[in-house]
Amino acid sequence: MRARLSSFFVMFSAVFVFNLLSISTHAQVYEYVNEDGIKVLTSRKPDANKYTVTEHGCFGMCRTGINWHDTPLNHDAYASEVNAASAQYGVDKALVRAIMHAESWFETQALSHAGAQGLMQLMPATQTRFEVTDVYDPRQNIQAGxxxxxWLLTxxxxxxxxxxxxxxxxENAVKRYQGIPPFNETREYLRRVKILHSRYQLVP
Structure with missing residues (x-):
């Protein structure tokens, strides 16, 4: 395990609440409902004799069944870093926060099955492109993302x-298809980010 990650759990009520856990770098995530009726995500395999366990191959994009119109937003995490990067590069901070929410749920040590890393899930090529020396440093990750x-907006x-x-x-996939690529993951990603973006825009 590279480092301790806090992650989230979801209560089966009208409100989603998130818990702390550790996520290992192999990105295998287990989901189960504990004795209190709380949905738990963890990298440690639970006792299958005690719980009904669902396995996910990743943490962010594999999450299903979430109502993105209602799930709690996070306006405070890394606010100074987001505000600084938004001002420096002229990008709507609501978009930055929506991307971060959809990509990593604000987890600095997040690592996807494809090798994307950190808060904004930067691929190694993107890290090199924008001269990131420590991808798990929030400031560097948010700046590069x-x-x-x-760059994409231009x-x-x-x-x-x-x-x-x-x-x-x-960007090459978007150019190749002259629009939104016909990938289920990308279309779902677009849907959830647009919902989050519009919600984050409601709060200055």
């Missing part, structure tokens, strides 16, 4: 849909 968004003429899709599937 926001700089990439700024590349795709401020078309938010194509920008969001490119952040997930890569």
């Amino acid at each position: 926001t700089q990439y968004l700024a 590349e795709f003429d401020q078309d938010i849909d194509r920008v969001i899709a490119a952040y997930n599937a890569g």
Whole structure:
């Protein structure tokens, strides 16, 4: 395990609440409902004789069954870093926060099955492109992710849909399909980020 990660749990009520746990770098995540009726995500395999366990191959994009219109937002995490990067690169901070929420749930040590890392899930090539020396440093990760968004906004003429899709599937895929790629993951990613973006925009 690279480092201790806090993660989230979801209460079966009208409100989603998140708990702390450790996520290992192999990105295998187990889901079960504990004795209190709380849905728990953990990298440690629970006792299958005690709980009904569901396995996920990743943490962020594999989460299903969440109502993105209602799930709690996080306006406070890394506020100074988000505000600074947003101002420096001219990117709407609500978009930065929506991307971060969808990508990592604000977990600095998040690592996807594809090798994307940190708060904004930067791929190694993106890290190199924007001269990231410590991908798990919140400031560097947010700066590079926001700089990439700024580049995408210019590349795709401020078309938010194509920008969001490119952040997930890569700019070349968007260019190749001349629009949103026909990938289920990308289309779902676009849907959830747009919902989160509009909600984050409601709070200055």
